[in-house]
Amino acid sequence: MWLDIDTPPTIDRAVAPPAAVRPLTEVYYGGPDQAPRALRDLLKARVEAAPAGSEIVWATYYFRDRDLAESLVAAHRRGVRVRIRIEASPRSPDANRAVIDMLRAELGDDLRVQRAWFGLAHLHTKIYAFSGPQPEALIGSFNPSGDEIPDPGLLAQIGDQDRGQNLLVAFREPGVARSLHRQAERIWKGHGVSRFASRMNRPRRFEDARLYYFPRLRPDVVDRRIERLGPGDRVQAAISHMDKGPFARQLAEAAERGAEIDLVVHETTRRVPRSVVRDLGRAGVNIQRYCDAGDLPMHAKFVLIDDGGQRSAWFGSFNYTATSRYLNQEVLARSTNAQVIDDLEARFQILSDEAAQQAPTCGDTAQTTTVSADR
Numbered sequence: 001m002w003l004d005i006d007t008p009p010t011i012d013r014a015v016a017p018p019a020a021v022r023p024l025t026e027v028y029y030g031g032p033d034q035a036p037r038a039l040r041d042l043l044k045a046r047v048e049a050a051p052a053g054s055e056i057v058w059a060t061y062y063f064r065d066r067d068l069a070e071s072l073v074a075a076h077r078r079g080v081r082v083r084i085r086i087e088a089s090p091r092s093p094d095a096n097r098a099v100i101d102m103l104r105a106e107l108g109d110d111l112r113v114q115r116a117w118f119g120l121a122h123l124h125t126k127i128y129a130f131s132g133p134q135p136e137a138l139i140g141s142f143n144p145s146g147d148e149i150p151d152p153g154l155l156a157q158i159g160d161q162d163r164g165q166n167l168l169v170a171f172r173e174p175g176v177a178r179s180l181h182r183q184a185e186r187i188w189k190g191h192g193v194s195r196f197a198s199r200m201n202r203p204r205r206f207e208d209a210r211l212y213y214f215p216r217l218r219p220d221v222v223d224r225r226i227e228r229l230g231p232g233d234r235v236q237a238a239i240s241h242m243d244k245g246p247f248a249r250q251l252a253e254a255a256e257r258g259a260e261i262d263l264v265v266h267e268t269t270r271r272v273p274r275s276v277v278r279d280l281g282r283a284g285v286n287i288q289r290y291c292d293a294g295d296l297p298m299h300a301k302f303v304l305i306d307d308g309g310q311r312s313a314w315f316g317s318f319n320y321t322a323t324s325r326y327l328n329q330e331v332l333a334r335s336t337n338a339q340v341i342d343d344l345e346a347r348f349q350i351l352s353d354e355a356a357q358q359a360p361t362c363g364d365t366a367q368t369t370t371v372s373a374d375r
Contacts, residue, residue, distance in 0.1 A: 024173040025209070025335060027343045030142060030166035032296060033350070037162045039142045040065055046130050046138075047071040052079030054132030057184040059125045059329075061087045061317075062095055062145035062158065069099045073106045081110070085188045087123040088113040092157050095145070112188060114329075121193075121215070121327040126317045128168070129181040137180035139316050139331050140168035141240065141301045159297030165238070165290065165351065166299050169315055169333065169340070171209070179204045179211055180331070187329060208337045214318065214330035221332065222314050225305050226250040231258035236348045237303040238290075240266045241319035244276050248320070252283035260286075264351045266298050267291040288355040298351065302344050313341045 030039040048071060050056055056075060063069070063086045076082045084103055086096050096113075103111040114123035129137040146162035171177050186199075194200060195215035203221075204211040212221050226235065227250050235251065242248055242265060255261045263280070265272040267289045280287050290298035302315040316332040318324050335341065 022172065023339065024171070025176075025337050025340050026170045026172075027340060027347075028138075028168045028170065029347060030162065030164065032163065032165075032292065032294070037146065039166055039168055040068055040144050040146065040162055042168065043128055043138070043144065044068050044071050046128070046136070047075050049133060050075050050080045050130055051132050054130065055081045055083070055181075056131075057083045057127075057129045057181060057188060059085045059123060059127045059184050059187040060143055061122065061124050061126065062090055062143035062161070063099045064095055064147045064151075064154075065144040066099060066102060067148055068144050069102050072103065076106060076110075082107060083110045083112075083185070083188045085112045085114055085123065085184075088115045089119070090122065092154055095154060095158070112190070114187075117193075117327075120323070122323075122329070123187065124317050124319070124324060124328040125183075125187060125331045126168075127180055127184040127187070127331055129177070129184045131181065134172060135174050135177040135181070136170055136172050137177045137184070138168045138170045139180065139333060140166065141299050141315075141317065142166040142168050156295075159295070159299065161297070161299060163294075164292075164297035164299050167302065167315065167347070169335075171333075173206065173209070176204075176206050176209050176211070179206075183211075183213055183331065193329060208335060210334040212332040212334070214324065214328060214332065215326065219325040220246060221334075222303055222305075222320075223247055223250045225307065225312070226254050229254040229257065229259040229305070229307060233259040233308060234306040235259065235261045235263075235303065236345065237262070238264045238298065238300040238348055238351050239272070239303070239320055240297070240299045240301055241271045241321050241324070242276055243321045244273065244279070245320070245322055245325065248276050248280060251285055252280055255280070255284040262348075262352065263287040264290050264298065264348070264355050288352060290351060290355045291358045292354075293358065300347075300351070302348075304341060304345055304348065310336075311338070311341050312336050313344050315344070 072082050116122045127139055200213050201216050223246050251261050277287055305312050313335045318330045318332040324330050
């Protein structure tokens with residue numbers, strides 16, 4: 001006897017599209033062309049997404065944003081382990097006081113402050129590490145130094161970091177994120193200060209990234225790349241702070257050997273002295289001061305090097321000054337990720353174009369916007 005067995009009817013189920021996979025390394029920008037508080041909102045979103053049982057570890061120089069501090073407190077109350085280390089006395093000595101008091105009342109010993117060694121060596125590192133919902137660590141030039149209630153006097157000193165040119169680079173590759181998380185923990189514990197420690201002098205090597213922690217015995221990691229450049233090679237760099245030191249000298253010598261060097265630097269002569277701009281211009285470097293009509297700072301710090309077709313990007317908290325080179329706690333990353341380099345190169349072109357347009361408005365504090373080699 002045959003049984004007729006009907007094929008079950010096909011059920012039409014709507015299949016949700018796969019979630020977008022975020023890149024393992026991704027660059028985020030602040031600036032006049034971005035939302036006014038883009039980078040602090042990025043950090044706040046990460047804090048609010050941190051699940052109970054996860055960890056947040058931050059090390060930063062300026063922290064004035066009380067709303068962002070409240071988000072960290074809320075994360076702590078819902079079961080996130082929140083550990084923060086903040087510079088006690090940045091250039092504006094009392095800038096962090098309100099946030100320090102807020103966080104200390106809630107976090108207790110999980111909030112620690114860094115007191116500069118003889119008032120010289122500062123916690124200038126910017127690491128924002130999260131263990132969940134996925135491991136991620138962000139580094140770069142951005143401090144959460146703004147606040148809901150503006151302080152015009154302070155903004156005149158340090159610039160509006162919420163709206164000025166800044167960047168954060170997110171690392172989601174587990175090994176890189178873990179290394180940065182551990183470095184933030186060492187800083188929190190007060191261990192990340194000895195230039196003689198092997199851990200501070202050994203670069204962390206990953207597939208397309210290297211991490212360098214400061215202070216270190218050999219701080220010239222970028223200089224050594226530039227000193228071998230010649231005809232056909234190129235450097236493009238956005239630099240907020242640069243003094244008349246080894247980095248500037250190597251740039252000048254590379255330009256004299258025939259390398260193409262293009263720089264955009266901060267407008268103020270305190271951060272980049274006139275003598276540095278003059279000397280680089282005489283060596284053949286194309287150097288422009290970024291001078292925003294609204295006095296927004298160019299606080300980004302990244303260097304792109306094309307060495308015979310081998311491209312690399314360098315970024316982090318590191319300033320090209322003696323203080324960062326020899327004294328401060330800093331983080332510097334090297335990436336050979338093609339997408340990251342392309343992204344930063346496009347950003348450099350935006351900064352360069354804006355600097356060229358802004359030149360006539362710079363005034364006396366940023367004279368010598370572009371210096372030719374024969375001046």
